[in-house]
Amino acid sequence: MTTDVGIRLSIADALGRLMKDGLPFRFEAFDGSVGGPEDAPITIRLLNERGLAYLMTSPGDLGFARAYVSGDLELEGVHPGNPYDAMVLMMSQLRFKMPSAPEMLQIIRSLGFGNLKPPPPPEEEHLPKWRRALEGLRHNKKRDAEAIHHHYDVSNRFYELVLGPSMTYTCAVFPTLESTLEEAQYEKYDLVARKLNLQPGQRLLDIGCGWGGMVRHAAKHYGVKVLGVTLSQEQASWAQEEIKRQGLEDLAEVRFMDYRDVTETGFDAISSIGLTEHIGVKNYASYFTFMRDHVKTGGRILNHCITRPHNKTMSTGAFIDRYVFPDGELNGVGRITTAAQDVGLEVRHVENLREHYAMTLHGWCDNLVEHWDEALEEVSLGRAKVWGIYMAGSRLAFERNEIELHHVLAVKADEMGNADWPLRPDWLS
Template sequence: MSTTTGSGRLTIGEVADKIFGPEVPFRLEAYDGSVGGRKDSSIVVRIDNERGLRYLVTAPGELGLARAYVQGDLTLKGADPGDPYDLLAVFLDKQLVQRPALSELPQILRSLGISSFRPPELPQEEAVPAWRRQVEGMRHSKRRDAEAIHHHYDVSNAFYEMVLGPSMTYTCACYPEDHSTLEEAQAHKYDLVARKLGLQPGMRLLDVGCGWGGMVRHAVKHYGVTALGVTLSQEQAAWAQQRIKEDGLDDRAEVRFTDYRDVTESGFDAVSSIGLTEHIGIKNYPAYFTFLHSRLRDGGRMLNHAITRPDNAGNGLKRGGFINRYVFPDGELAGVGTIVSTMQDNGFEIRHVEDLREHYARTTRAWCKNLSANWDACVREAGEGTARVWGLYMAGSSLNFERNNIQLHQVLGVKVGADGDAHYPLRHTFGV
């Protein structure tokens, strides 16, 4: 590949200036020795090899950047790989790409060379496109949902322990005070859910998408209930059952490795769904809420806790984007209005709605800091590519929650009896 200025060819740095403009807020260094962008910027992005350039050329935008970064072909000099928040903030603040003049395109294409347009192999951390995932079944079939959950959650329990902290809770925390720690905020979140559900000793709780069993254990320990949690992650279920046994709760707590649709028990007093709705698929919401409504007794409550869109148009996750390919294959987000409407249309009376958007921004910042503090151990445990994916994902999530590009809503519904009795107090009793 030619990267010299002879014969009218541009260096990589000069091509970058044509595409980004010379006032882009970073300095670009390339493996051909050229430089582009702001020469005096403290933020330095380096394309380390030809493969990195090919990722950028064959998938312009966030996916190409992610591929090059995850593979280590694009590096951020001076940036913390576990917490690239400051760098991503610069990228989100600016409209970086500008369209070169048509007269310049032939020179740009000639300078890059034909080999630059040959797609490299995909990083092993990237899920295959949705059309290729049809071999696992139709979108949101039990088999395909299981594969999607396996891709994200069955990384390594040890890795998650280092990133999430002792609570092993991979959902939005709720910070009771400005100075509260992550662990205090996660415990407070579980307690808030328990109070919204009106849990009392002797009640039965079903927790769908239970993760490592945090809600199950909290409810059994502190509210005296009997709880069943279900997850599609075999590693989560194994970890949770071991922890339940160690805590002496196995007479009243169980985490089962199964699809929530295979739960046969009914008559539960309460259902909690914390971070599962994102995996369900919007078209499946009616069946999802109908099924969970059928698991409850009359007067039973359901708390749905989910990442949401700031509007009710579309599914919120770009097909082929970074999140869809690296973090949540087949994931979909709806606005809270869609969730509320679907719950209402499938039997629930809505009693309370709350947005915890700012709390999730704090939660993901705390996870980034944990990843950064344990970077070397996380890389040894899960590989540098996975660790880089997590740094990008969590830092980017923090920014998007802060800027109201995504939200987090808890919606509380009640199964009202045929006589109209919701078994609900005249006013809320959960202290919010």
């Protein structure tokens, strides 16, 4: 294919040159050019040159996110609190191709070499990895605290609107397709309690406890004395207030602290619900060693975390790393179980709940849409948009088995191999 590099392309024409199968959506640009089907259910509008510069300097999800979050790119046909249909369309039908060198030169010349200078990122974006490295190695205590602060210390009221009354920011377990989100979150906590075989008078340590949902559930429904720890000051404050409101102070406590600083030992059980994603693969050994050393012989450990459908160590994508979970890392369940086994824990049961997380995210998006106006009183429009595309995109990833959610249940057996374990799982009844 020959290309006349002297011809100046419109923005829509330049975008079309990069598509294998054409545009699956309607595209409108600030230079007046348009592309894609007129009757497409989704319209994408590029409003200004800053948005174009974002797209040119960070091709892919990061550039799209920057333009969208900053308001330089609009989506018509979906609510910003739940752009799921737009994500499905783009991820299913958007196919890029690599143009020839002359074509690429023509595209860049048409769009303007000046747009290859990156604009400042939106204020909602976290520092790049090289800047974070100035705080020390990944997953040291200071850097972990900053990463957690970026995501969780936003607004407790905003989280109440999105997560619902349970204030639970982890995968629910839906007993039926008709179950509500709140029913499913109750079932999740109860399933964890049953898997741990919690009994009145026992002691439970819940690391990465969030707003204390598991802490309160175990204390209230199982009579267990529970300590929860979180690196988010906002979460700890909210959780302690809720514990007092429910009259559970004698049994439940949430502390603002790193789990690695917990000095108490001899717990009957340990739960970790949604923490492993933050600790780093290189720290799996010390993480499971901590749990092994803090649970009594015969005690059970339940690890609940997002996983990959393979066992290759991978950081999260650019958008997730800069806007959602800085320094997050995911791996497969095989790597999780190996790490637990290698420190002497006996893995007894593994369960994949990925469809449940897709349903959970659907519920959170519905909550955000329903409470959109109130949510904007708590956070910036850009922050709310981040949550919409993050949750909708994650829902799609769980549906497509690009990511999974696993429970790994282990026990600290005694020297003779006695695990005090039933012949068959007793948590299903």
